Amino acid sequence: MMTNQDVVVSEMGIAAGAALPGPSPSLLACRGAAAGAMSLRQTYLDLAAAAARSAATCNWVDAMRASSPTRSRAADADELTAWMRKHPSALGKFEQIASASKGKKIVMFLDYDGTLSPIVADPDAAYMSDAMREAVRDVAKHFPTAIVSGRCCDKVRYFIGLSELYYAGSHGMDIQGPSSNPESVLCQPASEFLPMIDEVYKVLVEKTKSTPGAKVENNKFCLSVHFRCVDEKRWNALAEQVKAVINDYPKLKLTQGRKVLEIRPSIMWDKGKALEFLLESLGFANCNDVFPVYIGDDRTDEDAFKRCQGLGILVSKCPKETNASYSLQDPNEVMDFLLRLVEWKRRSSSPMIRPRV
Numbered sequence: 001m002m003t004n005q006d007v008v009v010s011e012m013g014i015a016a017g018a019a020l021p022g023p024s025p026s027l028l029a030c031r032g033a034a035a036g037a038m039s040l041r042q043t044y045l046d047l048a049a050a051a052a053r054s055a056a057t058c059n060w061v062d063a064m065r066a067s068s069p070t071r072s073r074a075a076d077a078d079e080l081t082a083w084m085r086k087h088p089s090a091l092g093k094f095e096q097i098a099s100a101s102k103g104k105k106i107v108m109f110l111d112y113d114g115t116l117s118p119i120v121a122d123p124d125a126a127y128m129s130d131a132m133r134e135a136v137r138d139v140a141k142h143f144p145t146a147i148v149s150g151r152c153c154d155k156v157r158y159f160i161g162l163s164e165l166y167y168a169g170s171h172g173m174d175i176q177g178p179s180s181n182p183e184s185v186l187c188q189p190a191s192e193f194l195p196m197i198d199e200v201y202k203v204l205v206e207k208t209k210s211t212p213g214a215k216v217e218n219n220k221f222c223l224s225v226h227f228r229c230v231d232e233k234r235w236n237a238l239a240e241q242v243k244a245v246i247n248d249y250p251k252l253k254l255t256q257g258r259k260v261l262e263i264r265p266s267i268m269w270d271k272g273k274a275l276e277f278l279l280e281s282l283g284f285a286n287c288n289d290v291f292p293v294y295i296g297d298d299r300t301d302e303d304a305f306k307r308c309q310g311l312g313i314l315v316s317k318c319p320k321e322t323n324a325s326y327s328l329q330d331p332n333e334v335m336d337f338l339l340r341l342v343e344w345k346r347r348s349s350s351p352m353i354r355p356r357v
């Protein structure tokens, strides 16, 4: 997907080329000189294109930095206060949230990395705590619950280890039901891209192996190129490499997350579509009495916040542009929120104890 910034940059590149002087008539009189002028013009064009490409790469890298809280500049107190006013703590406003959901059926959507598990350097070691697992298990006893992740279903299922949940892996491109259901694969809108994704995975592994710390993760219907353990001085070069590979595959697009570039099929499908698909599958299409709650920390979760008609909660310690209305600071607060929701549900559904007379 091109960002607006990319569009502006490419337009600048074209404009720079268009503004170059054409060969004058006198030069054209001499074939050799004309050829020279043409090659000079070509050089200008090549340079302009290279400058535009590298500016576009910087934009990808900058956007990736911006979506990674550890690199966000320390927000000053005023900025944070203003942001918190717009996106208050879901714990602080719990009663308000609970009353907004009254009489409605809560459906819970949870992102994995950075939401249920803390961000760590090694993506293969992003385990969630047993306490969090218990909290998610409890939530799923009371509300239909889905995990919506950029990871492939198998990996996120392995990390979470709860078979009773719905899973939307590969940014929602692989939706599976609870494993007790033999027909559990519900939707794979990008299945035709599997061979292409496998091919690009191999190319990227080969191309990036000379960059210390770079890691390519195969998420089945999409790929992640991890920058977290790469020296920041090499980020632009690595992003260039990734973009050069993707240029050969116009049916794929790049998105960015927390110190990661993600390669995915250019189809109109994302975490927001997955949320809608799951709500429909659960029988809540066009229902007024459903209250979806989506909790996530990353850029790709914004697609879900946009489509979530109930409640969007961004997990972040720093002010970030978001479509979510509430915030939580980190996975610990997410766990507190889940426990509080379960407790509230237990209390509100237990029969009223009448005082003896």
Ligand SMILES: O=P(O)(O)OC[C@H]1O[C@H](O[C@H]2O[C@H](CO)[C@@H](O)[C@H](O)[C@H]2O)[C@H](O)[C@@H](O)[C@@H]1O
Pocket: 111, 112, 113, 114, 118, 119, 120, 121, 122, 123, 126, 148, 149, 150, 151, 217, 219, 224, 226, 228, 257, 258, 259, 260, 262, 298, 300
């Ligand atoms: O949608 P999510 O479940 O949040 O998945 C998004 C990406 O998460 C993982 O990467 C992120 O977490 C890693 C482990 O903490 C961290 O090392 C990395 O820097 C983060 O970007 C996952 O590895 C990716 O494949 C997902 O796309």
